[in-house]
Amino acid sequence: MSIYLVRMAIVTCEIVLLPLLLIGILRATRSRLQKRKGPRIFQPFYDFMRLTRKSAVVSEETGPLFRGAPAASLAALLILALVTPWSGLAAPISGDLVLFVFLLAAARMASGLAALDTGTAFGGLGASRESALSILVEPTLVLALAAGAIYEGNLTLNALCQPANGRGGSAYVMPLAAAAIWLAAAVETSRMPVEDPTTHLELTMIHEAQMLEYSGPRLALVEYQSALKLTVLYGLISQFILNEMAIKSSIARVSGTFGLTIAMVVAAAVMDVFLVRLHWRKLPDLLTFGLAFSLVACLLAALRG
Amino acid sequence: MIQNHFKPAGPFAAEEVPIIQLRARLKTEIQDGNRLGLLTASATSDGHELLTVIISPLGHSVRIINSLLPHDAVTYSSLTPDIPQAHWFEREIADMWGLRPIGHPRMKSLVMHDSFPDNFFPLAAGASLPTSRMRSRRVPYRFTVVQGNGVYEVPVGPVHAGVIEPGHFRFSCLGEVIENLEIRLGFVHRGVEEHLTQCSWQSARYVVEAASSDTSAGNAVAHAFAMESLCGVTVSESVRRLRAACVEIERIACHIGDLAGICADIGFGAGSSAFGVLRAAVLGIAELLTGSRFMTGFLAPFYQRGLPDAAVLTEAASRLTEVGLQLRLTLPLLMDNAGAIERMEGMGIMKPSLAREFGLVGPAARASGIDYDVRKALPTPEYECIEWPIAIWNEGDVLARARVRAHELATSVRLAEALLTGIAVVKQPSCITRLPANATGIGIVEAWRGELIHLVQTDETGRIARYKIKDPSFNNWTALAVSVRGRLLSDFPLCNKSFSLSYSGTDL
Numbered sequence: 001m002s003i004y005l006v007r008m009a010i011v012t013c014e015i016v017l018l019p020l021l022l023i024g025i026l027r028a029t030r031s032r033l034q035k036r037k038g039p040r041i042f043q044p045f046y047d048f049m050r051l052t053r054k055s056a057v058v059s060e061e062t063g064p065l066f067r068g069a070p071a072a073s074l075a076a077l078l079i080l081a082l083v084t085p086w087s088g089l090a091a092p093i094s095g096d097l098v099l100f101v102f103l104l105a106a107a108r109m110a111s112g113l114a115a116l117d118t119g120t121a122f123g124g125l126g127a128s129r130e131s132a133l134s135i136l137v138e139p140t141l142v143l144a145l146a147a148g149a150i151y152e153g154n155l156t157l158n159a160l161c162q163p164a165n166g167r168g169g170s171a172y173v174m175p176l177a178a179a180a181i182w183l184a185a186a187v188e189t190s191r192m193p194v195e196d197p198t199t200h201l202e203l204t205m206i207h208e209a210q211m212l213e214y215s216g217p218r219l220a221l222v223e224y225q226s227a228l229k230l231t232v233l234y235g236l237i238s239q240f241i242l243n244e245m246a247i248k249s250s251i252a253r254v255s256g257t258f259g260l261t262i263a264m265v266v267a268a269a270v271m272d273v274f275l276v277r278l279h280w281r282k283l284p285d286l287l288t289f290g291l292a293f294s295l296v297a298c299l300l301a302a303l304r305g
Numbered sequence: 306m307i308q309n310h311f312k313p314a315g316p317f318a319a320e321e322v323p324i325i326q327l328r329a330r331l332k333t334e335i336q337d338g339n340r341l342g343l344l345t346a347s348a349t350s351d352g353h354e355l356l357t358v359i360i361s362p363l364g365h366s367v368r369i370i371n372s373l374l375p376h377d378a379v380t381y382s383s384l385t386p387d388i389p390q391a392h393w394f395e396r397e398i399a400d401m402w403g404l405r406p407i408g409h410p411r412m413k414s415l416v417m418h419d420s421f422p423d424n425f426f427p428l429a430a431g432a433s434l435p436t437s438r439m440r441s442r443r444v445p446y447r448f449t450v451v452q453g454n455g456v457y458e459v460p461v462g463p464v465h466a467g468v469i470e471p472g473h474f475r476f477s478c479l480g481e482v483i484e485n486l487e488i489r490l491g492f493v494h495r496g497v498e499e500h501l502t503q504c505s506w507q508s509a510r511y512v513v514e515a516a517s518s519d520t521s522a523g524n525a526v527a528h529a530f531a532m533e534s535l536c537g538v539t540v541s542e543s544v545r546r547l548r549a550a551c552v553e554i555e556r557i558a559c560h561i562g563d564l565a566g567i568c569a570d571i572g573f574g575a576g577s578s579a580f581g582v583l584r585a586a587v588l589g590i591a592e593l594l595t596g597s598r599f600m601t602g603f604l605a606p607f608y609q610r611g612l613p614d615a616a617v618l619t620e621a622a623s624r625l626t627e628v629g630l631q632l633r634l635t636l637p638l639l640m641d642n643a644g645a646i647e648r649m650e651g652m653g654i655m656k657p658s659l660a661r662e663f664g665l666v667g668p669a670a671r672a673s674g675i676d677y678d679v680r681k682a683l684p685t686p687e688y689e690c691i692e693w694p695i696a697i698w699n700e701g702d703v704l705a706r707a708r709v710r711a712h713e714l715a716t717s718v719r720l721a722e723a724l725l726t727g728i729a730v731v732k733q734p735s736c737i738t739r740l741p742a743n744a745t746g747i748g749i750v751e752a753w754r755g756e757l758i759h760l761v762q763t764d765e766t767g768r769i770a771r772y773k774i775k776d777p778s779f780n781n782w783t784a785l786a787v788s789v790r791g792r793l794l795s796d797f798p799l800c801n802k803s804f805s806l807s808y809s810g811t812d813l
Contacts, residue, residue, distance in 0.1 A: 034578035121459040125794070193644075196572030200466035201798040203459075204570075276644035277572030280481065280795050 008092045010254070015081050019227030020044040022234075022265050029269035030198075044227070048220050056216030061119050066213070069114030070221040073107035077225050077232075080104065085161035086235025088242070088253035096155045097145035101138055104188065107225070108134055115210035122202045126209025133194075133206065133283065137184045140290040144180040147173055147297035148240065151304065160239045161253065171304055176297035178240035182264075183290035185233040189226065191268050193275045194283060204277070234261045319745065324355065324372040324381055332387045334359050340677070341664060342367070342749070343758050344384070344394035346402045347771045348430055352376045353404060356773075358747060358758060362682035367747060374404070383409040390664030393779060401428040401498075416491035416812050419445055427499055451477035451484045459794065463492045470808035474797075481793045486786045490811050497813040501772035506532070506740055509769065513759065514601050516774050517810030519559060522551040522591075523752025524759070524774070525604040531759040532606035535746025536737055542687070543728045544609045549687045550724040551591075551600050553717045556753035557628070558587040559805075560668075560710040560717070566802045567707055568639055571648045576638045583631055590624050593617060608735035615730060622725045629718040636711050649704035653788040653800030656701055665784050666777045667755020668713065669804055672698050672705035679751035690723045701788075703803040740767045754778055754807065776810025 024041040031038020040046075058067065080103040083095030112131055115123035145157070151173045152159040186194050190207035202209055211222050238260035242253055278286060322330050331341060343358035357370040374381055383406030384391040395406040396415040403426035406412065417425075426432055448458075456479050463471035471492035477485040497516050501509050513528040514521040526548045533539060561584040568576030588598040594613055595603035603611075613621070639645050655665070660673035670677055678695050680688045696712035698705035740763050748759040755777030764770035785804045789797050 030574065034574050035582065036578065121457075125459070192572055198574065199569075199572065201570065202466060203461065203797050204795045272572075273574040275572070276642065276648055278644075279648060280793055282647075 004092070007089050010089060011082070011087050011092055014087050014231075015078070015228065018261075019224060019231045020048060022231055022261065023227045025262060026265045026269045026272075029266050030272050033269065033273040044223075048224060051220035051223075052217045054216040056214075056218055058215075059118060059213060062117050062213070065117040066114045067218075069110045069117075070214070070218045070225070073110040074221055074225055076103045076107040076110065077228050080107070081228060081232050083157060084232055084236055085158050085239060086232045086257070088161065088235070088239070088255075088257035089250060090158045090161055095157050097142065097149055097157060100145060100157060101142050104141070104229075105134065105138070107229075111207075111210050111222070115213075118213045120213065122205070122209045122212055125203075126205055126207065126212075129206045129280075130210065133187050133287075136284055136287040137187045137290070140180050140184045140287065140294050143291070143294035143298050144177040144184070147177045147294060147301045148243075150298060151301040160236070160243070162243075162248065171300055173297050173301045173304065174240045174244040176293045176300070178237045178244075180290045180294035180297065181233065181237050181240070183287065183293070185230070185237070186271075187287065188233060189230040189268075192272045193278045193286070196277050197272065230265075231261070234264045237264065319369040319371060322370045322372050324374055327355065327357070327370070327372045328382065328384050328387055330370070331357065331359075331384060331391075335388060335390075337361075338363055341388060341390050341394075342756065343760060343773065343775045344391050344398070345760070345773045345775075346398045346404055346428075347762060348428075349373065352378065353402060355381070355398075356760070358760065360682065360749070360756075362677055365683055367683065367749065369745060369747070379403055380405045380407050382407050385409050389662045390780065393783065400426070402426055403429050414446060414491070416494045418491055418494075427496060446489065448475045448487050448489075449477075449485060453479070455479055456484065472808045476794060476797070478794055481795070483789050483792055483794055483797065486789050486797075488782055488786050490782070490808055492812065493809045494812040495809075498772050498774065502769050506769055509772070510605050511602065513774065516813060517776050517778075517807040518599065518601075519807065520555065520752045520754065520757065520776070520810065522548075522555040522600040522604065523750050523754075523757050525600070526552055527748040527750040527752070527757050527759040527774075529604060529606035530748030530750065531746040531761045532740075532748075533746070534748065535744050535761055535763065536607075536741060538607065538737065540607065540609070543612065543730070545685070546687045546690075546724045546728050547609065547612065548604055549685075550721050550728070551595065551604060552750060552752065553721040553724065554587060554591050554594070554625075555600060556717045557625075557714060557721065558584050558591065559753040560714050561587060561632075563710055563802065563805045564636075564639055564707065566805070567649070567703070567799065568645075570799045570802045571645060573639070573642070573645060576642070576645070579635050579638055583628065583635055586624070586628055586631070590621050590628070593624070594621050607737045612728070612730050618725050618728055622722050625718055625722050625725070629715070629722075632714055632718065636714070640708065640711050646704060648799070649707055649803075650702060651700075652703040652796055653785075653792060653803060654700070654702045655784050655788045657699060659787060660701065660784065663783050663787075664780050665755075666780045667751075667753075668696075668706055668709040669781050669784060670755065671696055672709045673701035674699040677756070679749055679756050683749055687724060687727075688720070690727060691719060693720060703799055706803040740769070742767045752777060754805065754810075755781070774810070774813060776807055776813075778806040778808075778811050781806055782811065 023044045028038050028041050082093045083091050083099060085091045108130060112127040115127040148160050149155045190197055195206045199205065214222050235257055238257040241260055242256050247253055247256055335341065340360040340362065342360040345356050346353050347356050353374045355372040359368045359370060381404060383395060385395055386408060393415060395409055399405050400415050400417040456477055459476040459478055461474040463473045473489040475487045476483050497512065501512055504512060510525060510528055513524045516524050561580050565577045565580035565584060568580060591600050592598045597603060655673045657674040660670055660675055665673060665675060674697060676695055676697050681695055693716045696709045698708050742763055742765045744763050746761045750757045757777055758775040760773040761769055762771040781804055785801060785806065789800050
């Protein structure tokens, strides 16, 4: 019982602190790479506090969907963070891969409906683009997680945070699945080469276009959610890599996850600065790679298992 | 070497052509390879006249055609059906003077918005803006409607997310595909032309610099040429070299800025910051030379106060050399970047035939295979200090426009260096105290966006009676709307940046 409480406490702390810290590291790295001084690493925390204190401007055209959506999607993402073993420890609540994909979809649906509710052209654009992309991303996520599940012989997500039967060297199952989720994460967390997170051009936005109407505390929530999603997905990728390296002890896994996540955030910053945003029509090509990786991972896992 | 230099200081061959023959006359002019530089109206003692500026790139000459309108006439037969480049000029004349072109294919207001009172024409005689709250009875502006299943409209602007000028873009889309784009300008109509007839001619130079503030050197030089041609005087070789150097430095800074913008619009942060750093270095050279990063308040007609001394000129030239070296390292970041090339290639194509019909100017024209550059078409001795090529690409896409800019950057750095080394520090005192009566002057400059024309006319007392500025963007806005047809909505910002147009220069 006490071990469970310790685990819960660590995961809660990470849920509260890690997402905004990672965004801070990402932005600071990006600034350095562009030879700018850039904000402090802790700036996202100050921004969050500032936004929560501000009053919100809400369009009279919007209804309860717009107002309620940030809370609804936050709930979905918090559950996601509690059922996924992204911190290196077993998740406090047990869940399986279908629940994982469902929760992501639920959060996306809430923000999409809210964007439609604003009645603005940009909101509608963003919602339609995001749902179009999610159709391409979901199979990748399901298959990548399934590859892990087949390999570990267990559908629950928690099985992912322990290398199965002490075997290392998964014959490319884990690296392929990790690569597939990395590509899917570029879409889910709206990073380059899918979307330029720093752009002000509404016409090129996907996820950002849905958030345009938010201000004040709701904007703080929406921004925190993007960060939380990034943290969970990068943490999940870390588990695949740690499994490949056959690391078992909890302390090694937690610190390993932390290190890998920061490395991935730095890699994301490098991609933000040096990659060119892909043309909308070229995005399916990129996502096909993710699907191919996860499919092959599934096949290899089935052959080995 | 070209033997017959273009003489910016007139007198320009002016010619009377009856209004009924104007359309046929312009048609033959354009068939002969000449350009419609400018079409505008002016008040005469007995009503109005149409003023046409014809530029002959092959003959290296400029001509003015006057066409008197009958007394009290408020309409004339539209020129646009035969001369498509006249379509915006005629809309502007209708807005400013109330002279309606009969038979114009798409007549609607260009700069005067619905909130102005009906029958209010800013430049027409006796027009005064009502000071009380304006009650509009104007026919509301109607955007072109695209009908069909699933067609929807995306309105963007006039207030944009970036700190840029105001303009409204109305996209009619089918899914992500742009079926039609209509651009509505006029949000920064400030009455520049009217103001130029009211302020003293000595202070006019400050007003023209603000006509489009990113082209302050270009506007200042075009203004200087126009005023000097009005008076029939020329300035010394050194002053003209200094002016040309300023225009070239402005071109370097703005082209680098545009390439930075293209990088930003394809999400290529590294390129955008690298070009941004270089642009700041060029603005530093401008400050060293003129005391202002945007070269405002420095260049003047007839004289030049504070000609930079030899040490400053040497320092500026050596800094330019350094910029040139840096450019050679930085340009490949964008121009040899496979991802960026894929993004730009085949994007926003402006066909050469259409570009010719709409009379495009500047880098946009040269990217569509039109070999028109005022520096070559109306050559002056200072631009022959070195041999330099004119940058031409035929594809007409975003990549071609970027390549033209990259190519012109190298040329302009060489030109500016050569121009700066040939400046002798000689005082150029002003010899003009009043302007001649009933005279016309024209100044034409290849500003960084392209052909920039200033036309000035004085009345019988020697006051400026009419001042017309034709910003290069005026010719190119239509091209932007045409080039994005059939492209995706998310491609628009990139196409827009590749044309890099001025709102304030068009709205005036």
